[in-house]
Structures are given as structure tokens and as C-alpha cells.
Amino acid sequence: MIKVENINKQYAGKLVASNINVAFEKGKVTSIIGPNGAGKSTLLSIMSRLLNKDSGNVYVDGTELEKWATNTLAKRLAVLKQSNNLNMRFTVKELIAFGRFPHSQGKLTDTDHQVIQHAIEYLDLVAIQDKYLDNLSGGQKQLAFIAMVMAQDTDYVLLDEPLNNLDIKHSLQIMKNIRRLAHEMNKAVVIVIHDINFASCYSDNIIAMKNGEIAIAGNVDQVIQASVLESVYDTPFKVVTLDNQHVCVYY
Amino acid sequence: MGVSQLSIISLITLDPAAWDLLITSRLPRLLAILLAGAGLSIAGLVMQQISQNKFAAPSTSGTIECAMLGYMLSLLIFGDGEALWLIFLTAIIGTLAFVKLIQSIQFKNAIFVPLIGIIFGNIIESVVTFIAYKFDALQNLSNWSLANFSNILQGDFELLYIAVPCAIITYLYANQISAVGIGKSFATNLGLKYGQIVTIGVILVSIMAATVVMIVGELPFLGLIVPNIISYYQGDNLKKNLPNTALLGACVVLVCDLISRIIIFPYELPVSMFISIIGGLVFIILLLKREANDR
Numbered sequence: 001m002i003k004v005e006n007i008n009k010q011y012a013g014k015l016v017a018s019n020i021n022v023a024f025e026k027g028k029v030t031s032i033i034g035p036n037g038a039g040k041s042t043l044l045s046i047m048s049r050l051l052n053k054d055s056g057n058v059y060v061d062g063t064e065l066e067k068w069a070t071n072t073l074a075k076r077l078a079v080l081k082q083s084n085n086l087n088m089r090f091t092v093k094e095l096i097a098f099g100r101f102p103h104s105q106g107k108l109t110d111t112d113h114q115v116i117q118h119a120i121e122y123l124d125l126v127a128i129q130d131k132y133l134d135n136l137s138g139g140q141k142q143l144a145f146i147a148m149v150m151a152q153d154t155d156y157v158l159l160d161e162p163l164n165n166l167d168i169k170h171s172l173q174i175m176k177n178i179r180r181l182a183h184e185m186n187k188a189v190v191i192v193i194h195d196i197n198f199a200s201c202y203s204d205n206i207i208a209m210k211n212g213e214i215a216i217a218g219n220v221d222q223v224i225q226a227s228v229l230e231s232v233y234d235t236p237f238k239v240v241t242l243d244n245q246h247v248c249v250y251y
Numbered sequence: 252m253g254v255s256q257l258s259i260i261s262l263i264t265l266d267p268a269a270w271d272l273l274i275t276s277r278l279p280r281l282l283a284i285l286l287a288g289a290g291l292s293i294a295g296l297v298m299q300q301i302s303q304n305k306f307a308a309p310s311t312s313g314t315i316e317c318a319m320l321g322y323m324l325s326l327l328i329f330g331d332g333e334a335l336w337l338i339f340l341t342a343i344i345g346t347l348a349f350v351k352l353i354q355s356i357q358f359k360n361a362i363f364v365p366l367i368g369i370i371f372g373n374i375i376e377s378v379v380t381f382i383a384y385k386f387d388a389l390q391n392l393s394n395w396s397l398a399n400f401s402n403i404l405q406g407d408f409e410l411l412y413i414a415v416p417c418a419i420i421t422y423l424y425a426n427q428i429s430a431v432g433i434g435k436s437f438a439t440n441l442g443l444k445y446g447q448i449v450t451i452g453v454i455l456v457s458i459m460a461a462t463v464v465m466i467v468g469e470l471p472f473l474g475l476i477v478p479n480i481i482s483y484y485q486g487d488n489l490k491k492n493l494p495n496t497a498l499l500g501a502c503v504v505l506v507c508d509l510i511s512r513i514i515i516f517p518y519e520l521p522v523s524m525f526i527s528i529i530g531g532l533v534f535i536i537l538l539l540k541r542e543a544n545d546r
Contacts, residue, residue, distance in 0.1 A: 050436050074442030081436040088303075088432050089486040098430055102442045106426035106490075132486055152441075 001025055002047060002077075002156055002188065007056035009042055009212075016042045018212040020056070026155060029182045029189045031199035033223075034209035035233055040192045041081075041160050043209070047190075048079035048158050060156065074102035078149040079158040092136070092144045093129045096120065099151030119147040123177055139170025146177065157181060159191045163198060171195070175202040200224045201245045208232045220246065280400050283408040284508050285501040287467045290414030292500025293493065294459040295474025296481075297421055300432035300489060301452035302350055304364040305482070305541075308474035309346075309460035311365035315469055316375035317345025318461035319396055323379050326388055335410075338465060342457035345375065350453055362538070365475075396469050400508050400522055411466050417459045418497060420451075425490035428452055432487065469523055470504065472530025477503060479537050503529075 002024040009017040016039045024030050032040045045051035047058055049065055058065040060077055068076075078099075096119055100112040108116075120129050123143050133141055142162060149157055162178065163171045179202055182189045193199050199206055206223040208215045215232045216223055223229075224246040229237040238249040295308040302312070309315055321341030325334035349371055353364050383389045421428070430438045431448045438445045463470065477500045481492050507525040514520060 045436075048440070050439055069442075070439070070444065071442030074440065079436065079440045081434070088300075088429075089482055090429075090433075090488060091486060094486070094488050098426070098433075098437075098441060101426060101430065 001059075001061065002190075003057075003059040004043070004047060005057045005059070007043070007046055007058070008054045009039075009046060009051070010054055011042075015212045017046065017053070020214055022207060022214060022217055024156070024188045024190055026188045027182055027186045028204040029179055029191070029202060030205040030207060031203040032190065032192045032207045032209060033194070033196055033199050033232075034215070038209040039212040040209055042212075044079070044158050044160050044190065044192050045081070048077060049073065050079060050081065071102055074152070074154075076154050077156040077158065078152040078154040079160075080145055080149050080162070081160045082164055089132045089134055091130050091132055092125055092140075092147070093120065095133060095144050096148045096151050099148040099153075102152060115151050115153060119151040122150065122180075123147045137170075139166050139173065142166060142170070142174060143177070146174065150181065155187055157187050157189045159189070161192050161194065163193060163195060171198060178202065196224070196229070196248045196250075200248065224248065279408050280508075281505075283411055283467060284400055284504050286408070286411040286414050287463045287470065288473065288501035288504030289497035290411065290417065290459040290500075291463045291470055291474045292477040292496045292503075293414070293418055293421055294456045294463075296478035296489065296492060296496050297428060297452050298346075298456045298474065299478055299482075300428050300487070301449050301456075302353055302364065303432055303434070304353070305479060306362060306365035306475065307353075307368065308365075308472075308478075309456060310469070310471050310474060311368040311372070312346055312349045313368055313372040313375055314342050314346045314349075314457055314460045315396075315464050316372040316379065318342040318457070318464050319379045319392065320345070320375055321461070322395060322465070323382050323388065323392065326391060327382065327386060335465075338461050339458055342461040343454055346453045346457045347450065350449060396464060400467060408466055410462055413462050414459055417455050418493065421455055422490065422493055424448065424451060425493060429487065429489045432489075468521070471523060471527045472534055473500060473503065473526055476530050476533040476537065480533070483540075 004020055004022045007017050007020040008015070020043060032043065034040050042051065046053045047065075049070065060068060060073065065073075093116065096116050097108060097112070099119070100108060100115060104112050120126055123146065125143060125147055128136060128140060133144060136144065146159070146162065149159075159178070162174050166174065175198055178189050178191060181187050182204070200220055203220060205217070205219050207217040208223055208228065210232050216228055224239055226237045226239045229239070229248060233250075235250055239246050240249060241247075291309065298307045298309060298312060299305055318338050318341065321338035324341065325331070325337045328334070328337075349368060353367065379392065380389070383392045427438070427443055427448045430441050430443055431445060431452070435445050438448065460474070478492070478496055481496050481499060485492055485495065504522070504526070507529065508522045511520040511522045511525050
């Protein structure tokens with residue numbers, strides 16, 4: 001379990017994370033939603049040691065984040081941000097092999113090759129495994145990065161806006177696979193996401209943030225309610241239930 | 252090939268003069284060419300990965316000029332240009348400063364990075380030239396930095412062997428350097444210490460590039476074009492590219508050296524001239540290709 005306690009973070013005098021307390025369990029998909037500048041990515045970055053916090057604690061499996069050796073932590077927790085340099089020309093398979101780095105320090109063993117192959121097959125990337133990333137579509141690239149995170153074989157997977165710039169088909173494909181990672185492989189998957197309906201239909205839990213604070217955290221039924229979302233987004237909302245899933249209408 | 256005749260027959264017959272020529276002049280020259288070409292190309296390759304920019308190289312990041320500054324300082328402080336540690340140190344500090352600078356500024360277009368690097372290099376070079384004027388050392392400086400393999404004899408070039416351990420260390424750190432090339436969060440996620448890897452990379456680049464400029468002189472564009480050609484055909488997997496980059500770099504310098512020796516035989520032109528011309532052309536082609544790809 002990842003436990004976040006009393007996290008605070010300031011950027012240039014502005015609180016981007018204020019007194020945040022939350023926990024993430026294995027086997028569940030948790031979405032972090034909220035308007036721009038609410039502190040979603042900040043929280044994700046602090047939890048994954050990409051960003052230093054001003055105060056508070058993050059416990060990964062009971063141990064404080066700063067007490068983890070960074071290369072040991074890399075076997076427990078994987079994080080994917082949107083800021084990768086895509087000018088670098090790697091094949092899909094080479095990229096996925098990076099995921100094994102924390103385990104084998106670059107000398108791939110038979111197990112590593114099996115894990116890489118499994119990730120490629122699991123996410124249906126066999127046909128493009130030897131293609132260069134810069135020749136792929138946005139969705140294929142994103143899948144390749146998710147396969148890399150999968151090969152890293154961690155209990156916790158943190159993804160920052162995995163649907164960024166993807167079309168509907170690829171978004172669905174990514175979300176379905178995120179769900180499989182959590183439910184079939186018992187990982188805790190945490191995603192920062194803007195599309196509320198994808199969050200509603202594919203998450204187990206949702207955290208809604210506003211102005212650096214957690215507005216509400218709970219399961220989908222608790223968070224996806226018109227009154228809650230209206231106060232988070234300052235926009236009128238209508239929530240309808242279709243086939244047991246809540247869908248938001250806000251146009 | 253050279254001004255003095257050297258035939259294979261005289262070598263086979265163990266003519267001492269021929270062997271002397273081979274050992275003291277021809278062989279050192281060949282080795283110097285190969286080592287300099289390979290070392291500088293690897294330096295460019297590493298530089299491009301750690302700075303996440305295809306147009307970064309020792310000649311577009313101020314490394315060479317900082318090495319010249321180190322040479323000048325060594326000349327002033329110790330009376331000769333032999334204080335290796337000082338030359339390496341200034342090259343490392345300068346390159347590190349440049350890498351930090353470009354990491355703290357987000358550039359909309361990658362082409363700004365080499366431009367800033369060249370400006371940065373020019374500023375340092377002006378300082379060096381100013382010092383050289385002031386202390387009447389301009390000739391030392393231009394002799395030192397103009398690339399020419401003709402004055403390399405046995406005993407002069409051995410420092411270039413430093414490229415060999417540097418290349419081995421680069422190979423050992425290849426995966427880490429590549430991960431750093433993809434991004435800071437990417438590298439941190441894999442449990443790497445980003446700043447540490449960048450520093451190691453900068454040290455390797457600076458030592459290799461400074462050694463080449465010290466022994467041979469400036470070989471403009473080499474560190475820029477060779478890695479780009481390899482990357483175009485083979486991708487950016489550093490481990491895989493390292494041997495090919497070294498090989499191609501060595502070959503390019505060898506060919507340019509041969510041309511510069513033939514063209515006004517029995518005299519020689521400085522090899523940097525040919526590398527500049529060919530390198531400049533290839534650089535423009537790479538730029539245009541990239542523009543075409545972006546559209």
C-alpha cells in the first residue's frame with residue numbers, strides 16, 4: 001500500500017499540494033481528477049520521488065519514501081510521465097527492455113527476456129516490436145511505454161495522463177489494459193486523468209482535487225455525483241446511469 | 252604514403268631506416284587518426300544523449316573552447332601548456348555548465364541548443380584570444396588548436412589512448428546514459444541517479460574531446476555528424492551504436508587526412524579544413540532532413 005500523510009508543497013509562493021492524506025491499495029485502479037492546476041501531477045510526482053515535498057510523509061509498503069534506495073524502489077514502484085524525449089530512436093522492444101533495468105542492471109537474463117516477451121504479447125505489440133518509436137502513432141507509443149512499465153514488474157504503477165492526445169479507440173485500449181494490470185496482476189494503478197467519463201467507467205476509486213487539496217476521495221459511486229463534481233469543476237453537471245455506469249454530461 | 256618513400260619491400264627486408272620511419276612517424280600518425288576520430292565521435296554520441304539533443308557535440312557545447320581556456324591558463328600559470336588536469340577540469344566545468352543551462356531552459360526548437368552552444372563557445376574563445384593577445388601567446392594557441400596530423404611523432408600522441416578507457420566506461424554506462432537521454436523522470440523511475448549519470452557523461456565527453464584538441468587540434472563537426480549518421484540507420488541504442496560510431500569516426504578522419512595529404516602533395520593541408528567542408532555539408536543535409544521529417 002502507498003500511504004500519503006500530510007503532504008505539502010509550494011511552488012513560487014503558491015500551495016500546489018496542501019495537507020494531502022490518501023492511500024492507494026493493490027488490485028485497484030485509482031483515478032486522480034480535477035481542474036488544471038489542482039495539483040494532480042504534483043501529487044503523483046511526489047509519491048514517485050520525482051519531486052521533493054516540503055513536508056509530510058509518503059510510505060511505500062510501510063517504509064518512508066526517502067528511506068528507500070532509489071534502485072530498490074524502482075522494483076516496487078513505476079512511474080510514467082508525459083515528458084519523455086521522443087526524439088530518441090529506440091525500437092519498441094529496446095524501450096521495453098529498459099523496464100528490466102532495475103532488476104538486471106542492463107544485462108538481460110533469460111527471465112528478463114521472458115518478461116519482455118510477455119509484456120509485448122499481453123499488450124498486443126508483437127507486430128510492431130521491432131519498429132522505431134518515432135514511426136509509431138501516439139497510441140502505439142503510449143502502449144509501448146505501458147509495456148515498459150509492465151516489464152518493470154512493480155506492485156505500484158503511476159501514470160500521468162496516459163490518454164493525453166489519444167483518440168477514442170486507443171484510449172479505450174489503454175484503459176482496458178490499465179484495468180487488467182490492476183485486476184489480473186494485482187497491482188495498484190494510479191492515473192492522473194482529465195476525462196471524467198473514462199475515470200468513472202474504468203476506475204475503482206477516484207480522488208478529486210481542487211486548489212492543491214483533496215476535495216473528495218472515495219469509490220466511483222461516492223465521487224461521480226452531480227453536486228460533488230459541480231463544486232470541483234465550478235460547472236453545472238448532470239450524471240446519468242447507463243448499464244450500471246455513471247456518465248457525466250456537462251456540455 | 253608520405254614525403255619519404257616507404258615501400259613494403261624495404262620493410263620486409265628489414266631496412267632499419269624504413270622501420271624507423273614506420274615506428275616513429277607513420278604508425279603514430281595512423282593510430283592518432285584512428286583514436287582521435289573514434290574518441291571524438293563517441294564524445295559526440297554521449298553528448299547528444301545526455302543533453303537530449305541531436306545537435307549537441309563537443310564543438311557545439313563549448314567543450315573545445317573551454318579546453319583551450321584551460322590550455323591558456325596552464326600556459327600562464329605554469330609557463331607551459333602541460334597541466335593536463337587543468338585542461339580537463341576547465342573542459343568539464345564548462346561543459347557541465349552548458350548542460351545545466353540547456354536543461355534549465357525549455358527550447359521550442361532543438362536547433363537553438365547548438366546555436367547557444369556555439370555562442371557560448373565563441374564567448375569563451377574571445378576570452379581565450381584576449382588572454383593570448385595580452386600575453387603574446389596567440390601563435391601557441393593557433394598551433395595548438397588547428398588540427399594537423401603531420402607533426403605527430405612517436406611520443407606525442409600516446410595520451411590519445413585515454414579514449415580507450417573512456418570508451419570502455421561509456422560502454423559500461425551505455426544503458427544508463429541512454430535512459431538519461433529519454434528523460435529525467437524516465438531515468439529516475441528506473442532507479443538511476445540522474446545528476447550522477449549526467450556528470451559521468453560530461454566528464455567522459457570532456458576528457459575525450461579535450462585530449463583530441465590537445466594532441467591533434469579541432470576537428471569540427473565530427474562529433475556532430477558521425478553519431479547522427481549512425482542514429483539515422485541504427486537508432487539510439489548506445490550500446491549497439493558505440494562500436495559503429497567509433498569505427499565510422501575513425502574512417503572519416505582517415506579519409507579526410509588522406510585527401511589533405513594528396514591534394515597538394517608533397518605538402519599537406521590541415522585536416523580540419525576538409526572535415527569542416529565535408530562536415531558542414533553533411534550537417535546541412537541532416538538539418539534539412541530533420542525539417543522534412545518534422546513536417
